[in-house]
Amino acid sequence: xxIMYFTERPYRDVPEDEVIKNRSFFGVPNRFYDAQVGARLYxxxxxxxxxxEEVGFDAIxxxxxxxxxxxxxxxxxxxxAILARITKKVRIVLLGNPLPVxxxxxxxxxxxxxIDLISKGRLVPGWVRGxxxxxxFNQANPAYxxxxxxxAHDLVLACWTKPGPFRWEGxxxxxxxxxxxxxxxxxxxxxxxxxGVISAxxxxxxxxxxxxxxxxxxxxxxxxxxxxxxxxxxxxxxxxAGTENFGYLQQxxxxxxxxxxxxxxxxxxxxxxxxxxxxxxHTLPPGYNSKEATRRLAKQxxxxxxxxxxSEKLKESQSGDVRHIGIPKQNGxxxxxxxxxxxxxxxxxxxxxxxYQKAQDGLQIIIGTPKTVIPKLKLIMExxxxxxxxxxxxxGPLTTQQRLTSIxxxxxxxxxxxxxxxxxxxxxxxxxxxxxxxxxxxxxxxxSLVDLExxxxxxxxxxxxRV
Amino acid sequence: xxLMYFTERPYRDVPEDEVIKNRGFFGVPNRFFDREVGARLYxxxxxxxxxxEDEGFDAIxxxxxxxxxxxxxxxxxxxxSILARITKRARIVLLGNPLPTxxxxxRIAEELATIDCISHGRLVPGWVRGxxxxxxFNQANPAYxxxxxxxAHxxILAAWTRPGPFRWEGxxxxxxxxxxxxxxxxxPxxxxxxxGVLSPxxxxxxxxxxxxxxxxxxxxxxxxxxWNIxxxxxxxxxxxAGSENFGYLQHxxxxxxxxxxxxxxKAHLFxxxxxxxxxxxHTLPPGYNSKEATKRLARTMTAGSGGFLGVSAEQLGRSKSNDDQPANLQAVxxxxxxxxxxxxxxxxxxxxxxxxxYQKAQDGLQIITGTPKTVIPKLRRILExxxxxxxxxxxSxxxxxxxxxxTSIxxxxxxxxxxxxxxxxxxxxxxxxxxxxxxxxxxxxxxxxQLVSLDxxxxxx
Numbered sequence: 008x009x010i011m012y013f014t015e016r017p018y019r020d021v022p023e024d025e026v027i028k029n030r031s032f033f034g035v036p037n038r039f040y041d042a043q044v045g046a047r048l049y050x051x052x053x054x055x056x057x058x059x060e061e062v063g064f065d066a067i068x069x070x071x072x073x074x075x076x077x078x079x080x081x082x083x084x085x086x087x088a089i090l091a092r093i094t095k096k097v098r099i100v101l102l103g104n105p106l107p108v109x110x111x112x113x114x115x116x117x118x119x120x121x122i123d124l125i126s127k128g129r130l131v132p133g134w135v136r137g138x139x140x141x142x143x144f145n146q147a148n149p150a151y152x153x154x155x156x157x158x159a160h161d162l163v164l165a166c167w168t169k170p171g172p173f174r175w176e177g178x179x180x181x182x183x184x185x186x187x188x189x190x191x192x193x194x195x196x197x198x199x200x201x202x203g204v205i206s207a208x209x210x211x212x213x214x215x216x217x218x219x220x221x222x223x224x225x226x227x228x229x230x231x232x233x234x235x236x237x238x239x240x241x242x243x244x245x246x247x248a249g250t251e252n253f254g255y256l257q258q259x260x261x262x263x264x265x266x267x268x269x270x271x272x273x274x275x276x277x278x279x280x281x282x283x284x285x286x287x288x289h290t291l292p293p294g295y296n297s298k299e300a301t302r303r304l305a306k307q308x309x310x311x312x313x314x315x316x317x318s319e320k321l322k323e324s325q326s327g328d329v330r331h332i333g334i335p336k337q338n339g340x341x342x343x344x345x346x347x348x349x350x351x352x353x354x355x356x357x358x359x360x361x362x363y364q365k366a367q368d369g370l371q372i373i374i375g376t377p378k379t380v381i382p383k384l385k386l387i388m389e390x391x392x393x394x395x396x397x398x399x400x401x402x403g404p405l406t407t408q409q410r411l412t413s414i415x416x417x418x419x420x421x422x423x424x425x426x427x428x429x430x431x432x433x434x435x436x437x438x439x440x441x442x443x444x445x446x447x448x449x450x451x452x453x454x455s456l457v458d459l460e461x462x463x464x465x466x467x468x469x470x471x472x473r474v
Numbered sequence: 475x476x477l478m479y480f481t482e483r484p485y486r487d488v489p490e491d492e493v494i495k496n497r498g499f500f501g502v503p504n505r506f507f508d509r510e511v512g513a514r515l516y517x518x519x520x521x522x523x524x525x526x527e528d529e530g531f532d533a534i535x536x537x538x539x540x541x542x543x544x545x546x547x548x549x550x551x552x553x554x555s556i557l558a559r560i561t562k563r564a565r566i567v568l569l570g571n572p573l574p575t576x577x578x579x580x581r582i583a584e585e586l587a588t589i590d591c592i593s594h595g596r597l598v599p600g601w602v603r604g605x606x607x608x609x610x611f612n613q614a615n616p617a618y619x620x621x622x623x624x625x626a627h628x629x630i631l632a633a634w635t636r637p638g639p640f641r642w643e644g645x646x647x648x649x650x651x652x653x654x655x656x657x658x659x660x661x662p663x664x665x666x667x668x669x670g671v672l673s674p675x676x677x678x679x680x681x682x683x684x685x686x687x688x689x690x691x692x693x694x695x696x697x698x699x700x701w702n703i704x705x706x707x708x709x710x711x712x713x714x715a716g717s718e719n720f721g722y723l724q725h726x727x728x729x730x731x732x733x734x735x736x737x738x739x740k741a742h743l744f745x746x747x748x749x750x751x752x753x754x755x756h757t758l759p760p761g762y763n764s765k766e767a768t769k770r771l772a773r774t775m776t777a778g779s780g781g782f783l784g785v786s787a788e789q790l791g792r793s794k795s796n797d798d799q800p801a802n803l804q805a806v807x808x809x810x811x812x813x814x815x816x817x818x819x820x821x822x823x824x825x826x827x828x829x830x831x832y833q834k835a836q837d838g839l840q841i842i843t844g845t846p847k848t849v850i851p852k853l854r855r856i857l858e859x860x861x862x863x864x865x866x867x868x869x870s871x872x873x874x875x876x877x878x879x880x881t882s883i884x885x886x887x888x889x890x891x892x893x894x895x896x897x898x899x900x901x902x903x904x905x906x907x908x909x910x911x912x913x914x915x916x917x918x919x920x921x922x923x924q925l926v927s928l929d930x931x932x933x934x935x
Contacts, residue, residue: 049588
């Protein structure tokens with residue numbers, strides 16, 4: 008089992024009222040950024056990463072968002088470069104570089120090759136389409152999002168694997184002379200993982216490329232279905248998917264006592280949490296989704312979850328399960344009421360924090376002592392059997408000390424327990440078994456990827472709660 | 475004085491014959507890149523920079539080139555990021571980010587702001603147009619080079635200093651919503667320096683922006699003339715330029731004994747050295763230069779092109795001063811290149827031609843090689859003529875061992891830097907952190923400061 012430490016590197020000092028007034032993190036004016044605080048936080052987050060390596064994590068995961076106090080990693084390759092030099096053995100997992108907004112994929116190929124070399128082969132690059140807000144920020148036409156993504160991906164890989172010089176004449180990118188001098192350390196190229204929030208299109212694309220797919224805190228019920236879709240696609244492609252093809256990211260905070268943990272863990276709700284990452288109109292700019300995905304959303308979505316896409320909604324749209332339609336309006340309602348001036352910032356905050364317990368009940372966040380969090384993690388591992396597991400440090404205004412304590416407790420108690428559990432469940436990670444390396448014979452039964460019995464024991468997520 | 479350590483981070487193991495066969499470093503196929511060597515070199519160069527800080531350098535200078543074993547810093551911001559965290563005190567001077575090759579300048583503004591924050595305000599970003607080969611590599615239309623440079627520059631400065639959100643609708647870049655969350659540590663923005671190879675257009679632009687201008691190993695006489703253009707422009711802009719407005723980069727290699735220094739110093743000429751950075755047709759793609767600059771070149775560059783980044787400083791100098799330079803390495807490189815292209819010279823003959831100019835290159839101060847005792851007087855001559863507030867020491871390029879490079883850094887730190895600082899003090903040289911460039915108002919009709927010493931220049935002739 009490959010266990011990653013992850014934080015969004017939030018700017019924790021952003022005034023919460025400004026986030027709520029703005030009805031999201033994206034779009035808070037940058038006059039609220041204080042460079043002294045920023046400088047301290049960037050360095051503290053790097054300290055955390057180094058510490059996470061020391062206490063036993065296998066990897067540091069980074070992500071990237073633009074123009075947003077929710078995540079200071081606007082160009083995460085800056086941090087990845089530093090980690091390449093200041094860490095010794097952890098993998099550096101980028102989930103992911105937003106290909107459609109990068110504009111010069113050859114430069115990205117050079118940048119990542121350098122990082123891979125400096126780290127002596129510890130880089131795991133990953134790619135994302137980027138949330139809608141990234142398209143707005145970077146002036147990347149959302150209508151070409153998927154095309155940019157696919158072409159930039161192909162070009163970066165060609166840079167890494169096709170001997171130069173060669174010519175690239177695509178639809179969106181043209182280079183007459185591709186011959187980057189420095190090439191990645193890992194051959195034929197670094198392993199690639201893809202994170203996602205339950206887009207069926209992305210899952211199918213991953214399975215076709217044999218890239219592990221990492222679910223970003225998505226609801227267990229719908230994640231299970233996606234895993235199966237991956238497995239089916241893998242079989243169609245002629246290989247057997249297994250635990251090495253999957254990963255999962257879980258928001259978590261651990262403290263010495265249950266009381267402290269519960270008190271501190273409220274920070275995860277700060278400003279409305281991940282559900283308040285950006286407003287719907289920024290999350291889904293016209294053209295961003297395919298026609299098919301747009302139709303699916305139009306039928307269903309009344310609210311927005313992690314990065315604005317409600318996994319449950321999509322799942323229901325696919326499975327015909329409509330039990331919860333109409334319920335998950337709370338965030339949307341609050342936002343709308345704020346916009347219309349029908350409720351105050353204080354009232355909105357009350358609504359946000361009122362969901363704290365429910366968010367824990369639904370495993371959106373896991374808060375507690377090592378003793379209380381381990382069984383919850385075990386349940387997720389039983390259901391999803393992910394070869395890669397990311398522990399997402401809680402967002403919000405925790406103190407540096409509280410964050411470091413959480414990392415220490417995870418390293419001392421949670422990680423060893425998870426490794427034991429994984430061993431018991433026969434979970435193999437992508438470095439133990441190459442994803443896509445096992446051939447599948449048509450007509451035979453392929454590996455069971457999830458445990459539906461364990462799923463029955465899992466709590467049903469309250470759709471009205473978003474963190 | 476700000477003393478900078480600089481290396482191009484060359485891939486020193488590239489087969490020299492391949493470089494010569496290719497008639498330039500740019501364009502050597504990447505099958506000659508070995509990952510083990512690359513990984514080791516990147517880390518050794520970072521070790522060197524940390525050591526340079528320990529040994530007393532005030533700054534680490536980085537540069538960026540694409541698709542060439544001459545410089546492994548294809549995205550130097552990777553190394554700048556690392557330096558922000560692993561060095562403690564040294565300024566991180568980027569000379570420079572090639573603005574016209576960037577397709578998303580806002581991303582660069584974010585990247586550099588992040589680096590400035592992580593370093594707690596030690597970043598000195600600089601901008602370049604990029605050599606011709608960078609335009610080719612990055613598919614950046616050379617005809618828009620200057621326009622893209624200026625607009626990207628203005629956009630980045632706006633992203634750093636203008637409260638967001640705002641809209642940017644330019645000719646080459648359009649953003650509906652500019653509001654980067656992270657802005658630089660240094661306020662109102664990090665100090666900016668601009669390197670150059672004697673383009674008067676760049677010098678005038680720098681003077682107008684009050685940015686220090688750094689001559690990249692350019693010939694002294696031509697450099698002195700450019701300094702004066704800067705000074706005159708500054709006066710027109712209403713300020714007095716001084717040593718704080720200038721910098722200079724010099725190839726220096728130091729060893730324990732003169733004999734060893736002379737032996738190792740030959741590495742500067744490896745593969746043809748700077749003169750073989752890229753072929754003329756790659757250095758100056760159509761449209762790269764303004765009409766004026768092209769006319770100037772057409773009149774003077776009968777031997778082809780390509781000096782430091784392809785522009786021959788000596789030839790530019792000669793075209794203005796008619797003063798014949800003793801060691802025109804460029805002419806050697808160009809004629810050798812043409813003979814190679816025609817199959818009139820073998821690789822071994824080309825090598826002989828290249829290394830034959832070693833002594834001349836030293837005589838002309840293109841490279842300074844020796845013991846601390848012998849290099850200090852040469853550095854003094856440059857300091858006396860140009861009076862630069864910032865001085866960069868450019869470590870040897872070719873196949874010198876890591877150990878010999880570290881020895882050079884140690885000797886520089888222990889003996890050369892203290893001497894240079896003393897000379898700087900004696901000459902009254904101020905650096906841009908002691909005196910803000912452009913901070914002294916100029917009163918029309920008065921005499922502006924003397925920026926160079928023509929007496930010292932004549933003594934050097």
